[in-house]
Amino acid sequence: MRKILVVGAGQSGLQLALGLQSHGYEVTLMSNRTADEIRSGRVMSTQCMFHTALQHERDLQLNFWESQAPKIEGLGVSVAAPGSWGEGPAARVIDWVGRLDGYAQSVDQRVKMAGWMETFAQRGGQLVIHGAAVGDLDYFSRTYDLVLVSAGKGELVQMFARDPERSPYSEPQRALAVSYVHGLGPRPEHPDYDAVRCNLVPGVGELFVMPTLTTSGRADILFWEGIPGGPLDVFNGVKDPAEHLSLTLELMERFVPWEYARATKVELTDAGGVLSGRYAPTVRNPIGRLPSGGLVLGVADVVVANDPITGQGSNSASKCAAAYLAAILERGEKEFDEEWMRGAFQRYWETAQHVTKWTNAMLAPPPEHVLNLIGAAGQLPPVADRFANGFDDPADFENFFYEPEKTEAYLGSVTGA
Structure with a gap:
């Protein structure tokens, strides 16, 4: 039985660990938090998973929340008239909704990651609650056939060198601010089905609105992406969740009043229902070299981190896990050497390159x-x-x-x- 260590319990790490486990591999999963800590903690992301990524979950029978989560059947785009918010209510020059061939869904990662982690442990997987440093991996790499790093933040990421040719931006291109809310009214133009709304405010940023399933049931996500230094870049240092929501709504009233009109009665789902930050979109070398010479393979956000403007993070994580799972299964008993690692990443890059190209294009005017x-x-x-x-x-x-x-x-x- 081949032994595999997965470091990081996000969408990709858990999906991969559970997939390998279902094929008889001896899998150890390292997480810096317990399932209960994740479930009761702060939201980690926005996420809207489209058909292909959802199918990867179904294939592994991990779609535990499919019947509860809202079925997102459309994706709408609105564009504010440039400059119209300066003198009175902002106006829309474009407004439409496209229908999805297969529905999308959003499940709060606090719900999903906690549930999947508990399932992994119930199925006999070894769960280690411990933050991993490079020194830990150096030690573990000698006792495992393969070490996969899917912890997208912190010291471990520094093992994977930035790929300048595939990373055109060295600075964050958006300041991000997320609020999970109850009480959002329906879209008046299409109240009969759920849709994600993408509101583009030229020269200022974007507001995304998406239905989700959270720890307290059905909710909606209000997600601002502000051009750094612009009027939306005001969340830095805001620690109070109520102030964060109030700021979100003020900006909606000013820049996207058509969305604000249905948000006048919203309240936060919970005190952990807000998030803000920023990061530079980066593609990295997929292989990390440990001090002892051992190699580890980077997964998902560790190696390809795109801005969330195109909603691809959890989709890409799911597609990466599926590509790596197939590559591992095909390898059989052979060594997971550097050539194999490069091939496994290339298999993922076949889809990821299109995400990176499109996302970087959407960040530009x-x-x-x-x-x-x-x-x-x-x-x-x-x-x-x-x-x-x-x-x-x-x-x-x-x-x-x-x-x-x-x-x-x-x-x-x-x-x-």
């Missing part, structure tokens, strides 16, 4: 042909639907998003022009 595309989606439902489904399969954006000629050709094919 949109070129004219992209504005035309987003505008056309308001009149052409097939365009809205295709854009929405790109969140599940970002590779499709190669066909109609990046190059003006392809965008024009695609819009022409839809209108018959």
Whole structure:
């Protein structure tokens, strides 16, 4: 029986640990917190998982909350008229909803990670509650066939060198602020199904609104992404959850009053229902070298950390776990050497490269042909639907998003022009 150590109990680490466990591997999972500490702690992220990532969970029979979580059937985009918030209520110049081919879902990671961790232990997995340092891994690497690092923050990440060719940004491109709330009203234009709303405020940032399942049941996430130094970059140093929510709502009233109109009665789900911070999107070398010469393989956010503007974090984590699981199973009894590690990462990069390219494009001011595309989606439902489904399969954006000629050709094919 092959012995594998997984360090970090997030979406990717747990999905991979449970997947390996189901195939008879002897798996040890290291987490710096217990399931109870995770469940009662602060929210860790926003997350909206689309069809492909949800299917990876179903394939492993880990979709424990599928019947409880809201089924997100659409993805909407609104664009504020540039500068309209300066003199009176902001106006929308674009507003549409595309329908998803397969529904998406959001489950608060406090619920999911705690539940999965308990399942891993119940199924006989060895769970070690301990923060891991490089020295610990040096020791463990001699007793395990493979060490996987999926703890996306802290000292361990420094073992994986930044890949400058694949990391165009060296500074954070957005300041992030998240609030989990109860009491959000329905969208008046489409009250019959759930959708994620992407509100773009040119030159200022973005507000995302998504239904979720949290520790206290159904809720919604209000998520600001502010351009650093701009009017949304005001959450640094705000420690009080009530003040955080109040600030979130003030900014909604100013910049996206159509969303604020349904948020006048919201309250936080719990004192841990807020989060703020920022990080630079970074792709890293997938292999970490330990002081003793042993090698460890980086997983998900450790090796490919994108800004959450395109909602890909948990999706990418799930796809990484699925790619690595397949690579490990195919390896059989052979050694997990450096060449194998590079191949396993390359297998993941086949999908991750499209996420990185698209996310980095969305962080920049949109070129004219992209504005035309987003505008056309308001009149052409097939365009809205295709854009929405790109969140599940970002590779499709190669066909109609990046190059003006392809965008024009695609819009022409839809209108018959």
